[in-house]
Amino acid sequence: MNPSIELLRPYPFQRLAALTAGLEVPALSRINMAIGEPRHPAPAVITTELTGALDSLSTYPSTRGTDALRVAIAAWFTRRFGLPEGAVDPQRHVLPSSGSREALYSVIQACVDRRAERPVVVMPNPFYQIYEGAALLAGAEPYYVNTDAAHGFPMDLASIPRPILERTQAVITCSPGNPTGQVMGRAEYGELLELAHRHDFLIVADECYSEIYLDEDAPPEGLLASAHAHGVRDFAHCVAVHSLSKRSNVPGLRFGFLGGEADFMAGLLTLRTYLGSAPSQPAQVAAVAALADETHVRENRRQYREKFADVIAILKDVLPVSRPHGGFYLWVQTPIDDEAFVAGLYASQHVLALPGSYLSRPSGGTDPGAGYIRLALVGPRAECLEGARRLRCYVESLPRNHDDTSIAH
Numbered sequence: 001m002n003p004s005i006e007l008l009r010p011y012p013f014q015r016l017a018a019l020t021a022g023l024e025v026p027a028l029s030r031i032n033m034a035i036g037e038p039r040h041p042a043p044a045v046i047t048t049e050l051t052g053a054l055d056s057l058s059t060y061p062s063t064r065g066t067d068a069l070r071v072a073i074a075a076w077f078t079r080r081f082g083l084p085e086g087a088v089d090p091q092r093h094v095l096p097s098s099g100s101r102e103a104l105y106s107v108i109q110a111c112v113d114r115r116a117e118r119p120v121v122v123m124p125n126p127f128y129q130i131y132e133g134a135a136l137l138a139g140a141e142p143y144y145v146n147t148d149a150a151h152g153f154p155m156d157l158a159s160i161p162r163p164i165l166e167r168t169q170a171v172i173t174c175s176p177g178n179p180t181g182q183v184m185g186r187a188e189y190g191e192l193l194e195l196a197h198r199h200d201f202l203i204v205a206d207e208c209y210s211e212i213y214l215d216e217d218a219p220p221e222g223l224l225a226s227a228h229a230h231g232v233r234d235f236a237h238c239v240a241v242h243s244l245s246k247r248s249n250v251p252g253l254r255f256g257f258l259g260g261e262a263d264f265m266a267g268l269l270t271l272r273t274y275l276g277s278a279p280s281q282p283a284q285v286a287a288v289a290a291l292a293d294e295t296h297v298r299e300n301r302r303q304y305r306e307k308f309a310d311v312i313a314i315l316k317d318v319l320p321v322s323r324p325h326g327g328f329y330l331w332v333q334t335p336i337d338d339e340a341f342v343a344g345l346y347a348s349q350h351v352l353a354l355p356g357s358y359l360s361r362p363s364g365g366t367d368p369g370a371g372y373i374r375l376a377l378v379g380p381r382a383e384c385l386e387g388a389r390r391l392r393c394y395v396e397s398l399p400r401n402h403d404d405t406s407i408a409h
Contacts, residue, residue, distance in 0.1 A: 103257075104131065112138035112169050122171040126356060176327040220326050223239075254279065354376075
């Protein structure tokens with residue numbers, strides 16, 4: 001057994017299941033606002049292509065992706081991020097993956113050099129737990145950069161000690177952020193790019209929420225666009241990870257894709273050939289159609305904007321809620337301990353939220369996820385509104401001094 005497996009912590013939803021076990025409320029329907037699983041209908045442009053390609057299940061899929069798929073991915077990067085024609089080479093710069101989680105894991109395994117002395121992978125805190133797991137299983141030490149509300153939840157790159165930077169082999173970013181919804185700008189990317197070239201580490205940009213933003217006229221900046229704007233040739237030290245799950249409401253398709261430095265992508269392809277984790281042939285066909293269509297993506301954003309406006313209107317008088325720049329989460333500070341809050345909410349209102357401390361680690365004398373909950377506005381509008389009303393009812397039932405952190409209700 002790989003001893004690093006023993007270092008892995010239970011996944012947040014395992015912990016949530018244990019926390020809420022036995023707290024069912026039969027009189028109320030269950031509303032799950034904990035998991036970030038998109039529940040808008042899968043677009044017909046995807047399902048039609050998928051079902052029409054089922055006869056291709058009789059062939060093994062290509063790990064590199066079909067020619068048509070690689071061209072579609074390169075064209076999407078070019079359009080979406082305003083890159084010059086030819087900047088993204090479909091033969092050298094892109095690869096498909098079985099979702100963004102698998103891609104992130106593979107990238108970290110490919111980039112960490114186990115021969116180095118105590119390699120480090122830097123990540124934001126709170127974070128998507130695959131970052132930590134991938135680092136540990138690659139033999140690296142996770143280094144957590146706390147993000148906080150006072151500064152808009154950025155990664156404070158200047159806070160990373162020089163000895164850590166000298167051992168760093170990858171810095172993982174997430175923009176728009178999970179769970180905070182913060183968005184990185186060109187200046188922040190520029191600072192990171194300068195550090196990557198000075199200390200020779202890979203920037204791994206988790207951009208799976210890049211197409212869920214609330215201002216239609218202000219799409220989030222991407223790593224590859226920033227790299228090009230800062231004069232970085234061939235996207236050196238850069239890999240951006242994307243997914244159709246959030247953009248196109250097809251989490252079950254398990255389709256992701258990557259773009260980045262050609263030399264690194266060549267090595268990653270070698271690793272992925274051994275992993276055997278290529279998306280199925282029908283999924284690759286469907287992805288070509290999905291990447292060519294933006295109509296369903298704009299409609300997706302419209303629905304999220306509507307839900308954010310409605311839910312915030314219900315909660316703003318009882319909780320400190322504000323519209324994030326991107327993503328589909330509300331990151332909400334709680335009046336009592338976050339675990340006690342989630343358990344009490346579920347026990348009294350049958351609404352499931354995720355404790356913020358399940359997405360973070362104590363670091364630097366504090367835990368930046370403690371005292372927060374994450375709410376996913378992924379369900380139908382009526383369900384999100386009902387969840388918000390029940391959440392408000394629960395908050396209003398708490399003692400005014402909020403000293404009672406009991407989960408017995």
